[in-house]
Amino acid sequence: MAYMLQQYVLQVQTNRSLKKIWVCHCFIFLFFIFFFISKTNAVPISPTIQDICTAKIEKISVAQGSGQTGESFPQSGWRSVEKLPDYWSKEWKNNQKSAWYSIDWTYLCPTNTHTAQQLVIENINMAAQIFLNDELIYQDQYLTDPVSRNWHLPQQWLLPAASLKSGKNQLIIHVIGVPTQKAGLGRLYIGSPQKMQPIYQHHLTEKRTLTILNIMINLVIALLCILVWLFDRRNKSFIWFSILGCFWTMYLIIAMYPKPIFHLNNLQVDQLHLIVFCFYVTFSCIAIWRFAKQKFIVVERALWAFVAISSMTILFTPEHFQPVIHQVIFVLAVLIFVLKCITYPYIAYRSKVPEGYFLAFVQISFLPIAFNDAYYMMTLEGSVLSPYTAPITSLFIGFVLALRLSNNAKRIENFNKTLEDTVRNAQSELSTLLNQQHALALDNVKLQERIHLAQDLHDGIGGSIVRSIILVDHHEHIEKQQMLSILKLLRNDLRQVIDTSASLDTKTPENPILWVASIRHRFVQIFEEMDIQSTWTVAPTWVITPTPLQCLTLLRVAEEALTNIVKHSHANRVEVKLQQHQQQLILEIHDNGQGFDPLLVQQGFHVGLQSMQVRVQRLRGHFEIQSIPTSTLIRVILYL
Known part of the structure; x- marks a missing residue:
């Protein structure tokens, strides 16, 4: 056990959100154990002079009462009671309202010094009036419906020496019962305070203190389960355990509370008590099934149907049938609880959940407690054992949390290791991919530069060479000056290609006229040699100044188009x-030649036209060719 708690604390350090809750949990558990040990090992007080006087119960008798307010002591109808506790519902089935108990006892002191005696009653079901030698010494606050509920409340009274008689004395206890509970009187003790106090403390610890501690522990467990569920919504079993703890706490509070609840009468309180118990049994089944990660849809629907039918039956059955109905429904609920405890080990075995095996052991250990408490609730004989289950439940929750935290810590450790290996592999792969991508990018840049250079050489130098060939072809004799002019033109085109490819500060012509001047000068001479009439239409100024790249693209397109025309x-x-036009720069070149098939551009059979289209698309522009046998139009639209 010590090792388990030590491991649990070490695991809690990995989860700060549960640390304080576990410390509180352990503190209440240890306090419970210390308190119980201290009570059970109490050292008896040494006898004093008060022990010299003795009290001995001689005879106990009981008689039926009328159940009416202000009823008087009955003069007949008495019967002897062999032992206490005594519950008159078996003898007087038609009278469940009230009864009178007469306790004849002797009080003897060997000296003339009389000492007070102490009266201890284990429980009174439900309220009572107590008379000592015809003198009222106690009366509950509520004697009419709803009456005080003292069935789980041990009580003590100090009987003053002045009220005691040497020899025969008589105690009269008028007990007022309720229809749905076994009315009667619990065990009764009379003696010196030194002897009676340990007896009273024993019954008080068993019936009140342990139950109050049970309530406190169950509330802490319910809160703990809620917090666990809030931090991990996947563990839905914990929210069911939390609801289960709340209903068990509610059941105990209703049983323990001595005063009327919410102004309900006794029958209504007992109805509420039994309905809460039915809900508790249902939630206990669902909680442990969810803990084993199991769902039994048909069985769960049957349980909810049992709760609904039982609640309706309890609420709407006539009052004189209520005792029987209460007993039948209570027995059915206990049978469901017992079946749950018996069948859960098999469910835990099938679920293969490690913590489920421990819960199965806990459920089996609850079986004798359930039988004992069911017998007590039906007969009010013996003592309840359910208050002793709080440490078992607390230990179970602690064990489950310790095991799950340990498993979570191991999973986190394995996950971190796996994640570390995965990240390391991913970094290695990413580094390799980046190197490959960088190499591909370099190759792509080189390829693009080569393509651009090839396009510039084709559109620039290629066009100039074509024009030069045409000029030479139209002159049989080329003079030196004409040849020098052709070579200078080729030199200028080559310089333009070099400048536009290598320079970063290429400027836009000041106006469209300057842009068209160079290309017009080159082609007008050729057009005149070939008897081609040319018309050049440009605006005098830029509306929106285009970029140098846009101007160069239009220039190359125009050169290639005019060269193809020639x-x-x-x-x-x-x-x-x-x-x-607005934010569009539009170039149109139109001729009345023989035309061609525009599909050749898309199929890549014409390098020049393909180069024009690529240049325009690179600037996100629009390239259009319209050609028929007698006309061809090339239109380029660039967006400014």
Whole structure:
């Protein structure tokens, strides 16, 4: 046990949220054990002079009462009572209202010094009036419905020496009962205070103190289970255990409370008490099933049907049938509880939950306690053992939490180790992937640069070479000056390609006229040689200044388109138009040549047209070709 508690405390340190709760839990448990040991091992007080006087009960008799307010002491109908406790419901089934008990006892002192005696009664079911030698010495506060409820309350009275007679004395106890409980008188003791006090303390500890501690422990357990459930919503069994603890606490409070509850009469209080017990039995079944991670839908529906039918029967049965109905429903509830305890070991075995085996042992240990307490509740003979179950329940909850915290700590440790290995592997894989991605990015950059350079050479130098070939082709004799002009043009185009590829500070032409000037100068001479009429339409200023890249893209598209017209179209009229519409820069090149199939661009059979389309798409622009046998239109739209 010490080792288990030590391991539990070590595990609690890994979970701060439960640490304070467990300390409180252990404190109440240890306090309970210390209190119980101190009470059971109390040292008897040495006898004094008061022990010299003796009291001895000679005869106990009982007679029926009328049950009416202010009834008088009966003069006949007395019968002898062999022993206490005595409950008259078996003898007088038609009278469950009141009875009179007469206790004849002798009081003897060897000297003339009379000392007070103490009266101890284990329990009175329910309220009472007590007379000593025809003198009223005690009366409960509530003698009419709802009456005081003293059936779990041991009581003591000091009988003053002045009220005692040497020799024969008489105690008259008028007991007022209720229909649904076994009315009567519990064990009675008369003697010196030194002898009676341990007896009274024993009954008080058994019937009140232990039950109050049971209530306190169950409330702490209910709170603990709620907190465990709040921190881990997956453990739904703990919320069921919390509800179970609340209903058991409610059951004990109703049984222990001596005064009327919520202004309910005695019958209504007993009805409420039995209904709470039915709910408790149902919740106890569901709680342990959920703990074993099991659901029995049909059985659970049957249990709720039992609760509903029992509650309706208890509430609406006529009063004179209530005692029988209460006893039948109570027996059924106890049988359900017993069946739950008997069948749970098999359920725990099937669930394979480690903590379930310990709970199965706890359920088996509850069987004799359940039988004993059921017998006590039906006969009020013997003593209840359920108050002693609080330490067992507390120990069970502590064991379960310790085991689950230990398992959780192991799972967390394994998870952390697995996570660490996974992270390490992921880092290694990520480093490899990043290196590969970096290498691919470098290769892609190189490839893009090569593509861009190839496109610039094709659209720039290639176009200039084509134009030069056309000029040479149209002149049979090329003079030196013309050749130098052609070579200078090629040099300028090459310089432009180098500048646009390597320079970061390329500027936008100041206006559209300057942008079109260079390309117009190059192609007008060729168009004149080939008898092609050209029209150039541009705006005098920029509405929105485009970027240098946009200007260069339109320039390359125009060069490639005009070069294709010179090489392939056989056109005699060309129109070049550059305009701005709102935030769009639009270039249109139109000729009246023989046309071509635009699908060749999409299929990649024409490198020049494919290069134009790629350049425009790179700037998120729109490239359009409309071609018929007698006309071709190339339109480029760039968004500013």
